[in-house]
Amino acid sequence: MDELRAVTAELERAGIDGWLVYDFRGSNAPARPLLRALLGDQLGSRRVFLYVPRQGTPVLLAHAIEAGTLSGARGVDTRIYSSTESLDAELRRALAGAKTVAMDYSPRGDNPYVGSVDAGTVERVRSLGVDVVSAGDVAQVMQVWTEEQLEQHLRAAEVVLKAKDAAFGFLGEALSLGRAITEAEVQSVITDVFHDAGCVYDHGPNVSFGAHAGDPHHAPSPERSLAPGEVVLIDLWCKVDHVTAPYADVTWMGHAGPPTQGVSRAFGAVREARDTAFRAVVDAYAAGRWPTGAEVDRAAREVLVQAGYGEAFTHRTGHSLGTVSAHGLAAHLDDFETRDERLLRPGLGFTIEPGVYFPDFGVRSEINVFIDGDGPHATTDLQAEIEVLP
Numbered sequence: 159m160d161e162l163r164a165v166t167a168e169l170e171r172a173g174i175d176g177w178l179v180y181d182f183r184g185s186n187a188p189a190r191p192l193l194r195a196l197l198g199d200q201l202g203s204r205r206v207f208l209y210v211p212r213q214g215t216p217v218l219l220a221h222a223i224e225a226g227t228l229s230g231a232r233g234v235d236t237r238i239y240s241s242t243e244s245l246d247a248e249l250r251r252a253l254a255g256a257k258t259v260a261m262d263y264s265p266r267g268d269n270p271y272v273g274s275v276d277a278g279t280v281e282r283v284r285s286l287g288v289d290v291v292s293a294g295d296v297a298q299v300m301q302v303w304t305e306e307q308l309e310q311h312l313r314a315a316e317v318v319l320k321a322k323d324a325a326f327g328f329l330g331e332a333l334s335l336g337r338a339i340t341e342a343e344v345q346s347v348i349t350d351v352f353h354d355a356g357c358v359y360d361h362g363p364n365v366s367f368g369a370h371a372g373d374p375h376h377a378p379s380p381e382r383s384l385a386p387g388e389v390v391l392i393d394l395w396c397k398v399d400h401v402t403a404p405y406a407d408v409t410w411m412g413h414a415g416p417p418t419q420g421v422s423r424a425f426g427a428v429r430e431a432r433d434t435a436f437r438a439v440v441d442a443y444a445a446g447r448w449p450t451g452a453e454v455d456r457a458a459r460e461v462l463v464q465a466g467y468g469e470a471f472t473h474r475t476g477h478s479l480g481t482v483s484a485h486g487l488a489a490h491l492d493d494f495e496t497r498d499e500r501l502l503r504p505g506l507g508f509t510i511e512p513g514v515y516f517p518d519f520g521v522r523s524e525i526n527v528f529i530d531g532d533g534p535h536a537t538t539d540l541q542a543e544i545e546v547l548p
């Protein structure tokens with residue numbers, strides 16, 4: 159089974175004795191691919207533990223009233239508990255000989271994306287004499303893309319860039335004709351391209367004019383028209399219409415007329431932060447190691463701090479690319495909002511998107527990156543200059 163082989167290989171690489179997966183009523187999103195592969199879609203209504211040792215047969219601990227529900231588990235040794243005392247006894251038996259196990263928790267809560275296990279359950283396991291470490295890197299091996307998923311992402315990237323070009327072409331033509339154009343109208347141009355290409359998205363793209371670009375999560379307005387001298391920020395994402403297809407996600411900047419010195423300087427700093435982050439990943443791989451999301455965030459952030467924009471960079475540098483939404487479950491480029499110490503390992507896709515935000519405008523530049531056996535590669539274009547409209 160591919161999921162199980164990937165997990166045990168990571169346990170071997172990290173020198174961890176096993177992964178103790180805990181789930182209560184579907185609470186463990188990072189481990190869901192493995193749970194589904196071994197147990198199907200029936201997790202029941204009681205606590206479930208699945209212990210995957212580095213070597214040997216996985217052990218499932220299921221409550222007595224749900225033994226029948228989980229009887230179809232494949233390739234596991236199913237053991238039954240009922241009381242808390244019997245649960246502790248079965249946990250002790252399953253973990254016999256283990257010194258260090260991974261669980262889906264985050265030390266100090268620094269990274270909630272990997273912290274699905276409550277503190278009390280971690281305490282329970284530690285009381286058995288086992289050291290518990292974070293399973294962040296173990297769980298994300300199931301987010302590694304297949305060759306088919308990479309091809310799906312590349313197709314989506316082409317569509318995203320095509321939609322971006324259509325949006326800026328529409329804006330330029332409207333401005334040259336002296337026609338008022340709203341954020342919502344530009345959003346419709348983008349989604350029409352998505353629909354024509356057979357692509358889907360979780361919610362509509364972000365089109366922001368002027369001060370709205372200073373809000374990283376602004377929702378386009380049907381009333382807000384572009385005025386001369388304003389920035390245009392377009393953030394757009396989509397995926398091919400398949401359940402396991404990964405998203406593509408880019409942000410592109412424009413300006414109604416020549417950009418001001420302040421806007422140009424901000425864009426130059428953001429562009430340098432973006433490229434510095436990308437080089438940090440390239441250099442790490444050239445040195446024979448996998449960087450963490452946190453260290454790449456620090457590399458980008460230092461550029462903007464040195465340029466005087468540190469206080470205006472109010473979000474992480476990037477996020478993993480997912481299949482349910484553009485934001486995935488693997489490592490994010492973040493040492494700011496959270497502390498993501500997960501490794502940017504081969505087979506993962508993610509964004510690099512530093513930005514700076516002010517009361518009257520905002521600037522962001524976003525690219526997509528995929529890491530293969532040769533290292534990181536940008537899968538979308540890198541914007542070099544602001545698009546001047548018309």
